[in-house]
Amino acid sequence: MFELIDSKIERRGSSQWDDKLVFATKNIFVEPSAGPGWRSRRSGVQVRFSIPAGGRGDTTIVQEFGPKDYGALAKAMVLSDDRAALKAFATAIALLADEKEV
Structure with a gap:
């Protein structure tokens, strides 16, 4: 959480x-x-x-x-503050990549 x-x-x-x-x-x-x-x-x-x-x-x-709403949430985040949203997406992707390498 x-x-x-x-x-x-x-x-x-x-x-x-x-x-x-x-x-x-x-x-x-x-x-x-x-x-x-x-x-x-x-x-x-x-x-x-x-x-x-x-x-x-x-x-x-x-x-x-639900997963079908992720696109709408992502669009709203990018339209609100594209730099903060893209930074958060990149951080999440990097964490996922690190977990898969272990």
């Missing part, structure tokens, strides 16, 4: 009376969806975070991105 350090989740109201930021969290994690002993039998990536529930406690939310 990897922590996303430059991301945030915001919850806003949907009415004209409640259109201000209600809550933001910085405790966001990403992990592979599939693998031995993992929660999902499907391949993909899960983004996981918690927000305060309506009553007491927290609500955990999991967003799963």
Whole structure:
């Protein structure tokens, strides 16, 4: 599991009376969806975070991105900041190459 350090989740109201930021969290994690002993039998990536529930406690939310969505995510990343996105892709490819050589 990897922590996303430059991301945030915001919850806003949907009415004209409640259109201000209600809550933001910085405790966001990403992990592979599939693998031995993992929660999902499907391949993909899960983004996981918690927000305060309506009553007491927290609500955990999991967003799963399947492999068919990787292209859309990559395009959005490149359009947002092409240098940062390409650097991240290159780092990931280099790590994968190092693992395969071992």
